[in-house]
Amino acid sequence: MNYVLVGNSAAGLFAAESIRQQDPRAEITVLTADAYPFYSRCLTTYFLAGDIPKVQLFLRSPEDLQALRLRVHYSCTVTGLDPVQHLIHTIAGEHYPYDKCLIATGASAVPLDIPGSTLPEVFTLRHLDDAQRIKAQLAPKRQAVMIGGGLVSLKSAYALLKQGLNVSVIVSSGQILSQMLNGEAANLLQEHLVSHGLNIILHQDVTAIEGTGCVQGVRLRSGRTLPADLVIVGKGVRPNIQPFLASGLAIRQGILVNEHLETNLQDVYAAGDVAEAWDHLHQTHRLNPIWPNATTQGRTAGANMSGLALTYPGSMGMNAVDFFGLRIISAGIVNPPTTSSWHVDDIYRRDALGHPRYQRLVWQGEKLKGFVLLGDTERAGLITALIQSGQPLSTDVRKVLWSGKRSSIRLVL
Numbered sequence: 001m002n003y004v005l006v007g008n009s010a011a012g013l014f015a016a017e018s019i020r021q022q023d024p025r026a027e028i029t030v031l032t033a034d035a036y037p038f039y040s041r042c043l044t045t046y047f048l049a050g051d052i053p054k055v056q057l058f059l060r061s062p063e064d065l066q067a068l069r070l071r072v073h074y075s076c077t078v079t080g081l082d083p084v085q086h087l088i089h090t091i092a093g094e095h096y097p098y099d100k101c102l103i104a105t106g107a108s109a110v111p112l113d114i115p116g117s118t119l120p121e122v123f124t125l126r127h128l129d130d131a132q133r134i135k136a137q138l139a140p141k142r143q144a145v146m147i148g149g150g151l152v153s154l155k156s157a158y159a160l161l162k163q164g165l166n167v168s169v170i171v172s173s174g175q176i177l178s179q180m181l182n183g184e185a186a187n188l189l190q191e192h193l194v195s196h197g198l199n200i201i202l203h204q205d206v207t208a209i210e211g212t213g214c215v216q217g218v219r220l221r222s223g224r225t226l227p228a229d230l231v232i233v234g235k236g237v238r239p240n241i242q243p244f245l246a247s248g249l250a251i252r253q254g255i256l257v258n259e260h261l262e263t264n265l266q267d268v269y270a271a272g273d274v275a276e277a278w279d280h281l282h283q284t285h286r287l288n289p290i291w292p293n294a295t296t297q298g299r300t301a302g303a304n305m306s307g308l309a310l311t312y313p314g315s316m317g318m319n320a321v322d323f324f325g326l327r328i329i330s331a332g333i334v335n336p337p338t339t340s341s342w343h344v345d346d347i348y349r350r351d352a353l354g355h356p357r358y359q360r361l362v363w364q365g366e367k368l369k370g371f372v373l374l375g376d377t378e379r380a381g382l383i384t385a386l387i388q389s390g391q392p393l394s395t396d397v398r399k400v401l402w403s404g405k406r407s408s409i410r411l412v413l
Helices: 010-022 041-049 062-068 128-137 151-162 183-195 291-305 380-389 395-403 406-412
Strands: 002-006 027-031 070-073 078-082 087-090 095-097 100-103 107-109 122-124 143-147 166-170 199-201 206-210 217-220 225-227 230-233 237-239 268-270 275-279 284-286 318-323 326-332 342-350 356-364 367-374
Touching: 002 010, 002 095, 010 027, 010 062, 010 100, 010 291, 041 128, 041 151, 062 070, 100 291, 122 128, 128 230, 143 151, 143 225, 151 166, 151 183, 151 230, 151 318, 183 199, 183 318, 183 326, 183 342, 183 356, 183 367, 268 291, 275 291, 326 380, 342 395, 356 395, 367 380, 380 395
Parallel strands: 002 027, 002 100, 027 070, 100 268, 122 230, 143 166, 143 230, 166 199
Antiparallel strands: 078 087, 087 095, 107 237, 206 217, 217 225, 275 284, 318 326, 326 367, 342 356, 356 367
């Protein structure tokens, strides 16, 4: 059997490992736009911060990859898919035949379209090359501006603060991490980040990046100009669907897949950030571009491509981060609808050292649908499992969860 995997990040690699496990004699070809072997995009900001060396980004050793017996084509740009002839086309004019194909092209950073956005010191941070280019610019830079209040912007801000830069974050909305946190948790995190030197400006947009030949500042909608000699744009990501728009694939925001990660085209699967899979909490197909979903989807797709019939249980949004010792984990629905069937339990306190501890549990009836843990994240695995079970929870279990007492968790288990 001849397998072609388009993409070499989490979904692509886990699919390759799954295929090799099920089909030791398989011919597996990987086409990737990246210039590097499999690495963790989640760790690039820690590399930028100087917390880890470059070698720790690579999550499989050369020996591991050699054992998979993959034919990998790096820096390879795919331009199309022919479902009738079972061919993948590339910009170099090459054509790769497949029996089964996986599209795992991931997503790209949404570019900024304002005056000055093409100046050389304006970056996005999505790939290892991005991190290396930013790192090469750090020595002479002193003033950095992050555009956007999402996870990439804040992790980038953390990295540059650790490198000694003065950093400002410009946020259009009224809170940071609006896709990950509720307002109370966001305020606690903002207080913590400000205490470590981060300047956060809410309810503002950047209308222009100023400078002649190089970045010298950013102009806000208010008319104020902030000094800057480096800018990182973090305004979300967009699935890499462009090569497949004329292929006949069913595409909304991403490539639609069923519970087996199959697309509407025979022998073509999709997984990872490019796939619009079932979200079991929202009960609809949604993009959930996070690493755990990509690995599970890749593993499931690879198994099914090689003859199994595994069912993907559905995706769920979740994120974990640590900023200067304050750990935060959230999952599921954290800002529920304001209808009567939904309610939240919020617990806020400070420990003996004055550090914040916050817990939010989101309920729909007797079912747990989401949570935020800030400061004390020990129970995140348990609470995630309870959400994924989809089962109504008894009053006793709910009381234990609400209490926040670690000693009571064994009763739940």
